[in-house]
Amino acid sequence: MAAHTEILDVVAPRLVPSFLSRRARGIRRFIRRQPLGTAAIVVIVVLVFAALFAPLLNTTDPKEFGEDILAEPGSAHWFGTNRNGQDMWSRVVYGARPSLAVGLATVTFSVIGGAVLALLAGYAGGWIDIAISRLFEVVNSIPAILFGLVIGVAMGQGLWPVVIAVTVAFTPAIGRILRGSVLAERNRQYVEAAQVIGASGPRVMFRHVLPNILPLMIVIASTTLPAAILTEAALSYLGVGLPVGDPSWGQDLGGSARSLFTLAPWLAIFPGLALSLTVLAFNLLGDALRDELDPRLRGSGIRG
Amino acid sequence: MRAYILRRLLLVPLIVVLVSIITFSLVRILPGDAAVARLGAQAGSCEQCLEAARKELGLDKSYPEQYWNWFKNAIRGDFGLSTATTREIGPELKERSLVTLQLGLITIVFTILIGVPIGVISAVKAGRPTDYGLRFFSILGLSVPNFWIATLIVYLPAYYWQWNPAKKFTTISEDPLSHFSLLLLPALVLAISASAYVARITRSAMLESLASDHVRTARAKGLAERVVVFEHVFRNSLIPLLSVVGLQFGLILGGSIIIEDIFGIPGMGQMAGRAVFDRDYQTVQAVAVVISTTFVLITLLVDVAYAWVDPRIRY
Secondary structure, eight states: OHHHHHHHHHHHHHHHHHHHHHHHHHHHHHHHHOHHHHHHHHHHHHHHHHHHTGGGSSOOOTTOOOSOOSOOSSSSSTTOBOTTOOBHHHHHHHHHHHHHHHHHHHHHHHHHHHHHHHHHHHHHOHHHHHHHHHHHHHHHTSOHHHHHHHHHHHHOSSHHHHHHHHHHHHHHHHHHHHHHHHHHHHTSHHHHHHHHTTOOHHHIIIIIIHHHHHHHHHHHHHHHHHHHHHHHHHHHHTTOSSOTTSOOHHHHHSTHHHHTTTTOTHHHHHHHHHHHHHHHHHHHHHHHHHHHHOTTTTTTTOOO | OHHHHHHHHHHHHHHHHHHHHHHHHHHHTSSSOHHHHHHGGGGGTOHHHHHHHHHHHTTTSOHHHHHHHHHHHHTTTOOOBOTTTOSBHHHHHHHHHHHHHHHHHHHHHHHHHHHHHHHHHHHHTTTSHHHHHHHHHHHHHHHSOHHHHHHHHHHHHHHHHSOOSOOOOOOTTTOHHHHHHHHHHHHHHHHHHHHHHHHHHHHHHHHHHHTSHHHHHHHHTTOOHHHIIIIIIIHHHHHHHHHHHHHHHHHHHHHHHHHHHHHTOOSHHHHHHHHHHTTOHHHHHHHHHHHHHHHHHHHHHHHHHHHHHOTTOOO
């Protein structure tokens, strides 16, 4: 025990600062090279904060009906109220929750699903590859919104139907890109080396090929996230998804925001701004990440 | 080349059949009974009428049988009767698909006219303020939801000047000029994100080709920069563009579901959106199959054009 702490006492002071300063250097470099990406991270942090601590941000219950109907934006209601007297500021702040939740969930599921299918198809080859590739092609040829609309209506209201609909619609496109990448990795020497020493198929796929397609997966995830948030908003706008009345940017933009526009344009303006800003921030972050991570672009002088 | 086209052509019916099976199954799990929807108010009172309606709609048969009956007629363009309105779907769908096709083509023209020049300028000025400005502009175009822009375009003029740009729709035979002018705004809205995407792809394709050896040779032999950019770089960048434009067509078809409704354009998209909410089984299925078939055919055309333009590509 004593010896153990002694070692730490000697090693730690030297280890920790060098590790930290390397991190700090990396972060400083990112800020210098990706000013827009850095601004995007700030916006995203603010958004996540707003979603997590929504009750503390001068909000009232976003579903609570109020006396003030269609009040203009002012000191009492920063973003005005809707025809039920619900406070739009509260609805916009709480609306960050479903957008971020659905976005993150669908991206996680579709990138993992796409990767598993791509590894299976690209590595196993033969009829498995043909079947999976055709499946990708079939689902890809149905527009995501139409697909989501049918699944959403079939499964009823709630977060999960939207997550499932968007995941199923997005997985094939991701799987297709990853399959190409797996096929390229397959012919590399390290795969042959792993096979020579007797590694099993799944082991080669998940322990050797997977880490090599990971940067591409991160890049795809970051570019898919804004698209997923937009698709969720479009489905909510059409009335599929969250139960009517729950705060959601997409839902607040459809229906009465349109019919009441000439009376109360703020109903459409604020949720739309929040949605656009969120998607913009994630797009900018995705771009910055792709610049930094995509090995195919690294050092080629091509920057997104 | 010929073998490749033949192989791709053989895949088209397979994909279309699979898509129709998927939509058929999805539509069957939609809640609500089509027979009840058909009868309306009297459904609750009359058990025999319900039975008769089921029989009439073919709902008393097994699913594979229902599918086969549907499929036999669908390949002849007969999509049966709408479950909601009992009107024939085929003729209406044909008319509406032509409207959506026109909307899609105008959108593609806008997409290329806006996206390609932005991408070319961005690449030529790479790393300079113009490039940063245009890139930010493209990302903005990808980020702002088109249904929000459409809402603002339709309702902001109404708010300020009591003027509504979404006018009564006129068919091409009634008044061709007003027909096309009505399609321009929705096409422009649909073109925003598509052209932003095209601009980004054009830029990176141009940059890649700017860095290649044949461009260095062209410059070394003293060609004017304008000739290098347009004759040597731009022509090479057209190849990846082709596939992007094909993919964007699918997104445009999807986007038309919302945009057509906001602008009051009687196309397939509007039909699809309404049919889903009316639980109109037959119509959803018909529109989904037609939209997907259109998309598969366009992808096929693009792939063939791809192989034709670039002889190095062999699948």
